[in-house]
Amino acid sequence: MPPVPPPLAVDAGLALRRGLLRAADALLPPMAVMWDRTMGIERTQVIGALAELGVADALDSGPLTAVELASRVGADADALHRVLRAAAVDGLVRLDRRGRFRLTRLGRTLRSDDAASLRPWARYMALRSTGAAWGDLTESVRTGRSAFRRVHGASVWDWFAEHPDEERLFAAAMRALTEFDAPAIAAAEFWPERGTVCDVAGGTGSLLAAIIAERPELRGVLVEAPGVLAEADVYLLKNVLHDWDDETSAKILAAVRATMAPGTRLVLVEQLQERNRPHPFASLTDLQMLTQCEDGRERSPHELRDLLTGAGLRPGRVERVSVSALVEGVAS
Ligand SMILES: C[S@@+](CC[C@H](N)C(=O)[O-])C[C@H]1O[C@@H](n2cnc3c(N)ncnc32)[C@H](O)[C@@H]1O
Numbered sequence: 001m002p003p004v005p006p007p008l009a010v011d012a013g014l015a016l017r018r019g020l021l022r023a024a025d026a027l028l029p030p031m032a033v034m035w036d037r038t039m040g041i042e043r044t045q046v047i048g049a050l051a052e053l054g055v056a057d058a059l060d061s062g063p064l065t066a067v068e069l070a071s072r073v074g075a076d077a078d079a080l081h082r083v084l085r086a087a088a089v090d091g092l093v094r095l096d097r098r099g100r101f102r103l104t105r106l107g108r109t110l111r112s113d114d115a116a117s118l119r120p121w122a123r124y125m126a127l128r129s130t131g132a133a134w135g136d137l138t139e140s141v142r143t144g145r146s147a148f149r150r151v152h153g154a155s156v157w158d159w160f161a162e163h164p165d166e167e168r169l170f171a172a173a174m175r176a177l178t179e180f181d182a183p184a185i186a187a188a189e190f191w192p193e194r195g196t197v198c199d200v201a202g203g204t205g206s207l208l209a210a211i212i213a214e215r216p217e218l219r220g221v222l223v224e225a226p227g228v229l230a231e232a233d234v235y236l237l238k239n240v241l242h243d244w245d246d247e248t249s250a251k252i253l254a255a256v257r258a259t260m261a262p263g264t265r266l267v268l269v270e271q272l273q274e275r276n277r278p279h280p281f282a283s284l285t286d287l288q289m290l291t292q293c294e295d296g297r298e299r300s301p302h303e304l305r306d307l308l309t310g311a312g313l314r315p316g317r318v319e320r321v322s323v324s325a326l327v328e329g330v331a332s
Helices: 007-025 030-037 040-053 055-059 066-073 077-089 119-125 128-134 137-143 147-152 156-162 164-187 206-213 246-259 282-292 301-310
Strands: 093-095 100-103 194-200 217-223 234-238 265-270 313-321 324-331
Touching: 040 055, 040 077, 040 119, 040 128, 055 066, 055 100, 066 077, 077 093, 119 164, 128 147, 128 282, 137 147, 137 282, 147 156, 147 282, 156 164, 164 206, 164 313, 164 324, 194 206, 206 217, 206 234, 234 246, 246 265, 246 301, 265 301, 301 313, 301 324
Parallel strands: 194 217, 194 234, 234 265
Antiparallel strands: 093 100, 265 324, 313 324
């Protein structure tokens, strides 16, 4: 797993990047900047197509022309050249005068075997089902309701049950994102040395594995389907409540709370979003939740602590680690 910078370094890096981008934008007429912003859908689809075709893997051994590349990845050479040329504008690849493309540091994140591979996430974001829900954002803004169910007639989880390929892709995408800050979450002093930690809706279990790896006497239980939650000393819900509205979040917490013995703890891992403070990641994933999930949202520490209190849990520590925060509730 790649080393994870501390939260202050993450914040400072993101703030500096925003400042530099704003300064660069100030050099241009606002119309030019706004036109560029409207091309986000193109960027998502270019990255998604390169990820889907495995272009980064094919370029890993050295520069190739689109003609050489096309037969390896099963693409039309001219269309591939045009897509890669557009990707070069954003620095995913470099194009030399002889028409050869080579991977950049950024483009390497789309390699399957990169430690911080974003290939599954890029493919998931470019899916038709994901894009169609994003295409209905305006209606979500009008109604305040999530787009996915309106567009596809099913919750994203029921959709995944009917589309196992997409479900596997989403699970791989979540695993990659979770593995990014799993070392920092696992290193936090929230986990006991012995007993049992239960990761509720814990995906493929990579965070649970990281938490128990350094603690030989700690047992892990992964719940990804209706099952028995009892017997744990500490319960973990990472990026679960943000998928749901307050009412359903309260039901999820109540179901977990009902199995918790007095003194046991529940740790929420979420990105924090204060109401009036834009955040470079959380403010975007907040809309991902609005379009894709069941009226989900990113929340502030205060809102998360209110949910804990509502479920009969005493709010405890809040600690930022990497891009996530750990918010604790204790059963009394
Ligand atoms: C956003 S993902 C988070 C996965 C993991 N905690 C992580 O952060 O990598 C939400 C997870 O909730 C699971 N999930 C949704 N509905 C569920 C249910 N009714 N019972 C158990 N798990 C469920 C999904 O399968 C998915 O893996």
